[in-house]
Amino acid sequence: MELWRGELRWPIKSSFVEYVRRSGGKVLLEGGAFVDDEEFAYPRGATDTAWLSGDTPMGSASFTGAVRLTGHGGMLDVSFRNPQLVFEGEDARLVVQGEGGELIDFASCEIGTPLVRDDVAEWLGVRVILTPEGSRVFNGMYRPYSEMDSLNFTLALGRAQSPREEPA
Template sequence: MTSLHDAVNRGSLTWAVRDSLLRYVTVVARGSYTVEGGATITTDGAFAFPLRRAVQTDGQWHLSFAGSVRLTAHHGFLDVLIADPELVTGHEGGMLSARTNVDGTTTLIAATDAEVPQHSDVDLAWTANDVHLLESGVELFGGVYPAGTDLAPLKVRVSLDS
């Protein structure tokens, strides 16, 4: 087992969730989104969650991130919370989960194809372009998107101390 917890000085998960959802919430439904707990909004409108912990075990990376994004519209009838996401990824593919309720409920949201990290002297980076909604994540989006729906790509960067 390799733990990068102490060696990581920064890193992030960047995800736009689903472009059509963000447009719907902000333009059509005149709703909004908020970020908290260290999450930020990138210049291209995606959400960036800061890395908390990175551990490699048996060829899989277990990556934990902090922060939350909440999308709301229709006077609260549309309310999507994605908090403290976690990604487990390896040669077989990846699984993204997050806390999706204030009571701490964790939901397995999406699956990705296998992605091998790109290495440099100071960074590990993954880009998962093939991200699909899982059956367990359908309820998070109010049943609007069926299982298998394409979601936005996931980008992960882990910077190591030199």
């Protein structure tokens, strides 16, 4: 079954975000990302290949928008842009886009089994473990294999319509 619509919700590392705010830094939202219930939310992107095989997501799910954290007169500037979940069985890789457009293998995720109801698949409390590349995004402030805050994501289930098909 093809997956479409949905969103990714992730506080990133709430202690880090709070530090940025307390130290006079800024939290900037770009490209459709928004804050809801103290989580950053990224809407589902149009360019992905996600589908469900039983309860297991396959392919990748892309999300749009960016959260940018700045401070210390420009010495701190960290972005989490256009995240993507690349599914690998019971796990996924969280990939973010760097400032120059390069893809960064930011974290590994233990996704488990979704809760499916009303044509929506929902994954809650997904563990996010920082990769060495993700550690470099933070300039080593968090060591490789450190745990970030868990994320949640939802994907609506449905059949994608081919551009040649006419609505019924």
